[in-house]
Amino acid sequence: MLNTVIYDGPAGTPLLIAHGLFGSARNWGVIAKRLSVTRPVIAVDMRNHGQSPWHDSHAYADLAGDLADVMDRPMDVLGHSMGGKAAMVLALQAPALVRRLIVADIAPVTYTHSQDGPIEAMRRVDLAGISSRTDAKAQLSELEPGVAEFLLQSLDMTARKWRLNIDVLAAEMDKIIGFPEIAGIFEGPALFLSGAQSDYVQPEARPKIKTRFPKAKFAKIPGAGHWLHAEKPREFEAAVAAFLA
Structure with a gap:
């Protein structure tokens, strides 16, 4: 089971937050606390990160399964970068668990850059x-x-x-920068939120996103790059809160 940090809030649909590569739940502490004003928020350490268990695999099907194991009911799900890909796979494989999906600065495509x-x-x-x-x-x-x-x-x-878990993350890097060939369509509301100065979500990725996520909406945060939640936290928080409302 993943390590979780829970921010209590008023009764309502909880928000589950999945961080990106090399991150942790603690990176999201300030934003999670602010968003918990209107709902419970759960931030996780993804496998092979933080205080969560280490495994030999870092495939997105496994990461999505880890998220599903944390969920005791349908939740809104927010994921950044690697966490965004895991959130997308979760929504495609187990759509009944995801009410609303927020994907921060990543697309369901294979990238050429390595970490x-x-x-x-x-x-x-x-x-x-x-x-x-x-x-x-x-x-x-x-x-x-x-x-x-x-x-x-x-x-x-x-x-x-x-x-x-540096050794496994290195060995599984092709899977991390890739995106699995999986079936499924997520019919629920989805927001693809990008940094205006980031090149991670290119216009040519939008048709693929709309095929998998037909209700997807797109928005950009001015002045932000890939780390949009860290560079423009107030604007990021406002965009997420408006979508969830």
Whole structure:
């Protein structure tokens, strides 16, 4: 069972939040707390991340099954990037569990970029020789701005280890950047919310999205890139709240 962080709210349809690659439930704490003003919110650590169990597989069918195991009733589901793909697979495979779907800056397509760079950077950190996060950050200096700080949220300084199953994530990278060939259509309301400065959801992906999610609506947050919830949290929160309302 996935590790969950629950934010109590008024009675209503709960919102389940699935984070992206290398993330965790804690990354969503501020937004989850704000959204819990109107409903219960459940943020999860995906498998091989955070405090959730480690497995040898990181296929989207498995990630979607993990989400289904957390749900004791139909819920609204929000997923970013990797979590967005898992949320889409859940909606396609078990549509009765998903009332409304929000997919943040990702499409049901295979991407060509890999995330092997951050994985190799984390592997190079001398965990036994560091005494602070500052030491670890100095060893991640070749990464793009902001990436080191993001990764360090998954560093357990007490145990001197990453809260990420790096070996499996590397071995399963083709599955993570891909999207499975699965049948199914989700007929419920769906919002595909992108960063206006991101290139993750291209116009040519929209027909494929509409085929799988015929009620899909599209919106962009000005000034935001792929990490739209971190770069423009207030605008992101407002867009999600308006859709759920």
